[in-house]
Amino acid sequence: MRIVVDRDRCEGLGMCEAMAHEYFEVGEDGYVTVLDDTPPEAKRAEIQAAVDACPVAALSLRD
Ligand code: SF4
Numbered sequence: 001m002r003i004v005v006d007r008d009r010c011e012g013l014g015m016c017e018a019m020a021h022e023y024f025e026v027g028e029d030g031y032v033t034v035l036d037d038t039p040p041e042a043k044r045a046e047i048q049a050a051v052d053a054c055p056v057a058a059l060s061l062r063d
Contacts, residue, residue, distance in 0.1 A: 001044060002062045003037045003051075009058035016059060019050035032058070 003023065012030035016023075023043075025033050039047050044061075051059040 001039060001041060001047070003034050003039065003047065004060045004062055005032055005034055006058045006060075007031050009056045010054075011056055011058075013055060015053040015055060016050040019053050020046050023047060024050060 010031050012026050012032065014026045016032055017026050020043075023035055023039060023046075025035055027033050048061065051061055
């Protein structure tokens, strides 16, 4: 599983960080940084919730 970010879409709204702060951080530049883009399978539900929470669909998961 790999987290993919479309930084052109990200608006720095921080929903992903709120849902999974171990994996997403909104920087001072106003864009999300993925702290670990290959999370373990056990984290899939948490990461999927964060992906789904992004209001501008900037996040996706690839297997
Ligand atoms: S929820 Fe979406 S728009 Fe907001 S910081 Fe995360 S990736 Fe960017």
